[in-house]
Amino acid sequence: MIYVHIIRANNLDKKDFLSLSDPYVVVKFMGQKKKTKVHKNTLNPAFDETFKFKLPAAYNFKYIEFEVYDHDRVSKNDLIGKAYVSLTSFVNDKTPQIVDLFLSGSKEGVLTVSLFADELEKTIDDDINKYREVPF
Numbered sequence: 001m002i003y004v005h006i007i008r009a010n011n012l013d014k015k016d017f018l019s020l021s022d023p024y025v026v027v028k029f030m031g032q033k034k035k036t037k038v039h040k041n042t043l044n045p046a047f048d049e050t051f052k053f054k055l056p057a058a059y060n061f062k063y064i065e066f067e068v069y070d071h072d073r074v075s076k077n078d079l080i081g082k083a084y085v086s087l088t089s090f091v092n093d094k095t096p097q098i099v100d101l102f103l104s105g106s107k108e109g110v111l112t113v114s115l116f117a118d119e120l121e122k123t124i125d126d127d128i129n130k131y132r133e134v135p136f
Contacts, residue, residue, distance in 0.1 A: 001052050001053065001054060001055060001117070001118050002029065002052070002053040002054075002055045002064070002087075002091075002115070002116070002117045003050060003051075003052055003096070003114075003115070003116045003117070003118075004027055004029075004034075004050065004051045004052075004053065004064065004113060004114075004115055005048075005049070005050040005051075005096070005113060005114035005115075005116075006025050006027070006036055006047040006048075006049050006050075006051075006111070006113055007046075007047065007048065007098070007112040007113060007114060008044070008045060008046045008047060008048075008111075008112050009023060009025070009044065009045050009047070009068060009109065009110065009111045009112070010043075010044050010109070010110045010112070011043065011044070011107075011108040011109055011110060012042075012043045012044070012045075012068065012080050012081075012103075012106065012109045013043075013080050013081070013106050013107055013108075013109060014043060015070035015078040015080060016070065016072070019041050020041045020042055020043050021041075021042070021043060021070040021078075021080065022038050022039065022040050022041060022042075022070055022071040022072075023038070023039055023042065023043075023045050023068055023069065023070055023071070023080060024036045024037065024038045024039070024068070024069055024071055025047060025066060025067070025068050025069075025111065026066070026067040026068075026069065027051055027053075027064065027065070027066055028064070028065040028066075028067070029053045029064045029065070030053065030054075030055075030056075032053050032054070034051040034053075036049045037049065038071040055091075055117060062086060062087055062088070063084045063085060063086050063087060064084065064085045064087070064115075065082065065083075065084055066082060066083045066084070066085070066101060066111055066113070067079060067081075067082045068080040068081050068082070068103055068106075068109065068111060079105060080103065080105070080106055080109060081103025081104055081105040081106030081109045081111075082103060082104055082105060083101035083102065083103050083104065083111060085099060085101065085113070085115060087117075089115075090115045090116070090117060091117040092117075093116075093117075095116070096114045096115065096116040097114065097115050097116070098112065098113070098114045099112070099113055099114075099115060100112050101113060
């Protein structure tokens with residue numbers, strides 16, 4: 001499993017005309033998508049939300065994608081910025097890694113996350129390969 005803790009964001013761009021942004025984060029990994037709650041009228045939200053993603057032993061995705069949006073009630077939600085984290089930067093570590101991600105498409109926006117991967121999920125292919133190695 002991969003544990004992604006969305007800690008906070010700082011210095012997000014103001015996207016609303018009459019007020020501050022209403023930010024939320026979308027996390028994407030291997031076809032899985034998770035979303036934080038919307039925080040109203042702030043450019044420095046404290047999210048403090050954790051998500052779990054399955055990580056198969058034979059994974060081919062090399063990064064996790066983070067998108068920060070401004071929630072709009074009437075029109076389409078505005079993208080504030082996005083960032084990527086390479087799995088190789090934390091998948092073999094034994095302790096959670098706290099990372100400040102500078103959001104592309106944003107002037108000064110930073111998303112702070114904590115990442116941790118524990119034991120890889122076994123797949124059916126892993127079991128088949130294990131049995132192929134047994135001499136007859």
